[in-house]
Amino acid sequence: MLDIAKRIKLINALLEQDTEQSLTYAALECRLTLEYLCYERFKLYLSYLSQNDLKNWQPKHIIKQISDQIDDHVSKEFSISISTEKINGRSPETREEFESIEYTPLGTQSELKFNRLHSLWNGVSNVALHIPVPSISSGNIDIYGEKGRIRKKVVDVISFLSDINGNLLIGGSFGEEYSFNCSSCKTKLKRPVKSLLDKTVLSCINPECKESYVIQKNKNDGFEVIRNIIKFSCSGCDENLEVPIRYFQDLRFNQTLNIKCAKCDMLSEVIMRPLMKSTKMR
Numbered sequence: 001m002l003d004i005a006k007r008i009k010l011i012n013a014l015l016e017q018d019t020e021q022s023l024t025y026a027a028l029e030c031r032l033t034l035e036y037l038c039y040e041r042f043k044l045y046l047s048y049l050s051q052n053d054l055k056n057w058q059p060k061h062i063i064k065q066i067s068d069q070i071d072d073h074v075s076k077e078f079s080i081s082i083s084t085e086k087i088n089g090r091s092p093e094t095r096e097e098f099e100s101i102e103y104t105p106l107g108t109q110s111e112l113k114f115n116r117l118h119s120l121w122n123g124v125s126n127v128a129l130h131i132p133v134p135s136i137s138s139g140n141i142d143i144y145g146e147k148g149r150i151r152k153k154v155v156d157v158i159s160f161l162s163d164i165n166g167n168l169l170i171g172g173s174f175g176e177e178y179s180f181n182c183s184s185c186k187t188k189l190k191r192p193v194k195s196l197l198d199k200t201v202l203s204c205i206n207p208e209c210k211e212s213y214v215i216q217k218n219k220n221d222g223f224e225v226i227r228n229i230i231k232f233s234c235s236g237c238d239e240n241l242e243v244p245i246r247y248f249q250d251l252r253f254n255q256t257l258n259i260k261c262a263k264c265d266m267l268s269e270v271i272m273r274p275l276m277k278s279t280k281m282r
C-alpha cells in the first residue's frame, strides 16, 4: 500500500524549492501518485478482470469499470472487524447474533473519489506537463508552465492526498460469485453473480492466454459458458479448427494468421480482408 505521507513530504519538498523545474517535477510526482492510487486497487481485482477487457487505461476509468462490473466497494470507505466469539458454541447466524458479539477492528479502507482524482490528474498535466501547441496569436514557446498555476494545482493534489488516510485495501466482491476454469490454461475465472444478469464477454485473466468466453443465464437460473471462437474447416482432413476470437482482434488489413491442423499438419492461412454481404431489397 502506498505510503501517502511519504509522497506528500516529497512533493512538499519540491514546492519549497520553488523553481520552475522543481514545480514541474512536483506536478509529475502528483500525477504518478494519483495513478498509483488507482492501479494499486486495480491490482487487487486482477483475478476478476483481464487487462484485455479494460475499456480505457486511464486510472479513473479502470476504477469506474471495476465499480460497475465487479464491486463498487473498490472506491468506497468501509471498516473491517473480526471476531472469533461463538454463540452457544456455534458461529453466529442471524443479524442480531452478529451484532451481539465483540469485534476487534482490523482497519479502514479510504474512499477514493475517482472523479475528483481524474480532474486533478488532468489538471497538473495541463498546467505543467505539456507545452501548449503554438498558434498565430501565442507568443514565445515556453518549456515550463506558469509557476503560480502549477503551485495551485499541486497544492490541490496535496489536499486531496491528505484526506486519504485508510490503513488497508480490500479487493473482491461481497456477494455470491460464479467461477469456471479456462478451457485452455485452466486459470480460474470468476465474476460476481450480480454482474452477470446480462450477457457478458470476459477474457481469460492469464496474460499469455487468448481465450475469451460469453456467459449468459440459462433457463434453470444457472449460467452457460460459451468459448468465444471462430471455426474453420481444415482443407486437408475436414477437421474443425477452432481459433479464439482474440487472435483476430489485433490483426490489421491484409495480415495473415497461420493455423496448423493438429491432425494432418496442413497449414491454413486466414487473411484479414473485407467480406461482402448482399441482400436483395425488393
Ligand SMILES: [Zn+2]
Pocket (backbone or CB within 6 Å): 182, 183, 184, 185, 186, 187, 204, 205, 206, 209, 210, 211
Ligand atoms: Zn486461459
Ligand SMILES: [Zn+2]
Pocket (backbone or CB within 6 Å): 234, 235, 236, 237, 238, 239, 261, 262, 263, 264, 265, 266
Ligand atoms: Zn487437418
